[in-house]
Amino acid sequence: VQQSFASAVEEHLDDVHAYLVYLTGDRAAAEDLTADTFEKACRLWHRYDARRASAKTWLCHIARTTALDHFRAEARRRRREQVYELRERVDVDEGSFGEGLSPTIEAALATLSAGEREVIALRVLLDLDAESAARLLEISVTACTTRLHRALKKLEEGVRGHVAA
Amino acid sequence: VVMSQPDSILAAELRAARLSASPELRARVLELAARPSEPRGPRLPRLRLRRALLVLAPAAVAVVLVVAVAGGLLDSSSPRGQAQQAQPLRAADAGALHAKAAASVAQGAAGIAPTRSRAQDYEAEMRLRVRDLSATTKRALALTRSFGGYVRSVDYGSGAQSGAAELVVRIPIGSVQAAILRYSALGTILDQHVAIRDVQPGIDARFRRLQALRAQIAKLQRRLAAAGLTSDERKALEAALARTRAQLVAVRRAQQQAERRTSFASVSLSLTSRKPVPAVSHPGRVDRALHHARTILVKELIVLLYVAVVGVPILALALLLAGGERFRRRRSTERLLASR
Numbered sequence: 166v167q168q169s170f171a172s173a174v175e176e177h178l179d180d181v182h183a184y185l186v187y188l189t190g191d192r193a194a195a196e197d198l199t200a201d202t203f204e205k206a207c208r209l210w211h212r213y214d215a216r217r218a219s220a221k222t223w224l225c226h227i228a229r230t231t232a233l234d235h236f237r238a239e240a241r242r243r244r245r246e247q248v249y250e251l252r253e254r255v256d257v258d259e260g261s262f263g264e265g266l267s268p269t270i271e272a273a274l275a276t277l278s279a280g281e282r283e284v285i286a287l288r289v290l291l292d293l294d295a296e297s298a299a300r301l302l303e304i305s306v307t308a309c310t311t312r313l314h315r316a317l318k319k320l321e322e323g324v325r326g327h328v329a330a
Numbered sequence: 331v332v333m334s335q336p337d338s339i340l341a342a343e344l345r346a347a348r349l350s351a352s353p354e355l356r357a358r359v360l361e362l363a364a365r366p367s368e369p370r371g372p373r374l375p376r377l378r379l380r381r382a383l384l385v386l387a388p389a390a391v392a393v394v395l396v397v398a399v400a401g402g403l404l405d406s407s408s409p410r411g412q413a414q415q416a417q418p419l420r421a422a423d424a425g426a427l428h429a430k431a432a433a434s435v436a437q438g439a440a441g442i443a444p445t446r447s448r449a450q451d452y453e454a455e456m457r458l459r460v461r462d463l464s465a466t467t468k469r470a471l472a473l474t475r476s477f478g479g480y481v482r483s484v485d486y487g488s489g490a491q492s493g494a495a496e497l498v499v500r501i502p503i504g505s506v507q508a509a510i511l512r513y514s515a516l517g518t519i520l521d522q523h524v525a526i527r528d529v530q531p532g533i534d535a536r537f538r539r540l541q542a543l544r545a546q547i548a549k550l551q552r553r554l555a556a557a558g559l560t561s562d563e564r565k566a567l568e569a570a571l572a573r574t575r576a577q578l579v580a581v582r583r584a585q586q587q588a589e590r591r592t593s594f595a596s597v598s599l600s601l602t603s604r605k606p607v608p609a610v611s612h613p614g615r616v617d618r619a620l621h622h623a624r625t626i627l628v629k630e631l632i633v634l635l636y637v638a639v640v641g642v643p644i645l646a647l648a649l650l651l652a653g654g655e656r657f658r659r660r661r662s663t664e665r666l667l668a669s670r
Contacts, residue, residue, distance in 0.1 A: 171363040178359055182351040190670070196355050203359040236666050263347030270343060280667030289341045290348055303660055320340060 170210045173220045174203060180221055180291045181228050187286035188232050188279055192261050198235055202228040222297045225287065229301060236279075273323030281316035288313050394630050402623030444503050444526065444595065449588065451527040452503060452595035454510055460517035463603045467495045470599055473512050477505040479594065492603040499597050506595035513599060520602070529592060536585045543578040550574060 168176075181202055185195040206213075206227050213223055262274050262282075274282060287298040288309075299309035351359070444452050460466040467486050474481060479501035486495035501509045514522075550571040554564065613621070 171360070174359055174363045178356060179348070179350045182355065183348050186349050188667075192349075196352065199351060199355055200358050200362075203362055207362050207365070233663055233666065236670065240666070263344065263349050266343065266347035270340070270347075278668045279670035280664065283667065285344070289344055303663075317340065324340065 168215070168220060170207055173206075173210075173224065177221050177224050178203070181224050183290050184225055184283075184286045185228055185232060186262060187274075187282040187290065188229070189235075190261065190275065190279065190282065194235070198228065198231050202231045205231065218297065218300075221291065222293065222301060225291070225293070226301055229283075269324050269327040270320075272327050273320050276323050277316060277319060281312070281319060284309065284312045285316050285320070289317075394627070394634075398623045398627040398630060399619070401626040402619040402621070443507050446504075448528060448530040449533045449592040450503075451525075451529055451592060452506060453525045453527075453598075454506070454595065455521075455523040455598045455600075456510070456513055456519065457521040457600040457602070458514070458517035459520055460601050460603055463493055463495055463601060466516050466601055467497065469516060470497055470499075470513060470601070473509065474499040474501065477509045478502050479505070479509070482596070494604070495599075495601040497599040497601070499599065500594040501597055503593055503595050506597070509595075509597065513597065517601065529588060533585065533588055533592075536581055536588070539581050540578065540585065543574055543581065546574050547571060547578065 178199070182195060182199045185198045185202070186192055189195050189198065202224065206224055209227070213220065218226075262271055266274075277285075284298065284302065287293045287301065288295070293301070295306045295309055299306045302309055302312075304312070444450050458466075463486075467484075471481060471484070474497075479499055482498040482500055484495070484497050486497070487493060510524075550567055553559075554567050554571065559567070
């Protein structure tokens, strides 16, 4: 049964926001992108087909596209401004990935790439099944599982490293 | 999600600390949802590629078949189609004619009488099936002589009762009609052809030329008879007179030949004792429709083959480019996400 857009917002706003926080590593940007995502979703809601994907997957797909457009625009802006930095790290605020998350996990998460954080967000936080996540990431289910495994291993190693330090 | 023990602890901590959207963001997004939705046009059903192919492929085949069948039906009912169909059967039809019917055909052909008032080249060709080749050939020769004609050529194995004979005879133009009727009674007409060519304008032109030459000769003779001609002038006039007389003789000879030629008609007789090809029955409308439908279908298949030969490489190239672009975009996304 096709749900209304308002109920989809109520149900999945936190999921989309959390996903974008992990993907961008920037709460402020994630907030803006979440608003953009739902604005697009509101326009495209008539195209949504519940038989093809869940509302959460569909919204995450729009969120991903929005975030990638944002990343590309940022990259272009940096090139235009000729800021030659080896790697522009996003300043990760204290507690940027979650409320009450231990600093070691926060720090370890910050060392992961956006792609690695993304797969953790989809599979762990949003609890998407492997098939939906793989379709969203436009990779195979095996590649998705492998990516998750590697991301979690890297996160675990990061946590251990910080604890040891 | 299957995870090891430390992984599952980590996952539990990540889930427990999951951020929620701020009240401001929630209010902002809920405001969007509360906006009255814009009126949308009728929603068209979205066809996925496989489903579209499942519908389009049989539809295309159906269209091809309908066009072939409709074209076949239209062609089979049109007079042009019937005429085209009837044409190759004419000889066979003639072969199936009985002697009586053949006689009426012969009468029809013999009805094209030469015009007495004009000079004409009259040529007739007849193909007859006969029972006794030898006797019929002799009878044809006798008939020719009885009409005052003569034999120009005969190709016939004397004494043979079966086989074929070819006769070319010349019949006085006044008797040709009657001769053709008599010849047609010798057997069954398989084929008959009469060609008449009017040669009167040529004869008239030569006649005028003869008159002009005669007038010229008379004029030259008058000038030669006049007094006071120098020796050179006389010689020149005599030479001109001789040339004109020679021309007159040549034109007169040509005129006589033409008149002799047109006073006789040429009749070619092909006699055969062989059984004719069995008559082919006229195909019905359904058969004609099927025949035309098959022809159209073959043409359609040729066109489709051509389209496939030209289109498949283009399609393959387009797919390759699209795949390449998709791969490039995916790699770019991977790099972008890895770099952040």
